[in-house]
Structures are given as structure tokens and as C-alpha cells.
Amino acid sequence: MTLELPGSWETNNAGYRFYCRMVRFDYSDDYFETFVKKIKSLNLDNTQTRQKKFVYPDNLVWVVVGDRSKIEQVSASLVMEK
Secondary structure: OHHHHHHOOOOHHHHHHHHHHHHHOOOOOOHHHHHHHHHHOOOHHHHHHHHHHHOOHHHOOOOOOOOHHHHHHHHHHOOOOO
8 A cells, every 4th residue: 555655646637636635635734754654553453443433333234246146145154243
């Protein structure tokens, strides 16, 4: 993910789109200076802590797309644990 940053602004249009995203999502002025550091500092513990704030397993909806004859047996065999 972080290795994609150098090529993210290869065209004027790509730079403009990112600038629009910065304004829309209210990125800080030091976004690029801190982004890689923040991504590299992620670990299982702090990721799990944050997901508990935003992900509610009881409210998830699974959408399965495909040939019903091929996926019906597999989906029927899944056991959802709470």
C-alpha cells in the first residue's frame, strides 16, 4: 500500500483527484508525512481494538453471488458462530 504512493500522482488529473479527496475527507496538511508511519505502526492489537469501534458482527449482511447450483451446498454447510 505504501509503495503505491510515489506513483499516485503521475498525471495532473490524478493529482487533482487526490487533492479533491484531501478536501472532501479533511486530511491534515501533514497527511503525507505521517501516512506511511501510521500504516507501518499497525499491528494486530491496535487493529482489533479499532475494529471493535466500527464493525458490528451482528449487523453484517453477507451477499453471495454466483451459480446457485455450485454455491448452495457450500453456503448451507457454513456454521455461523456468535
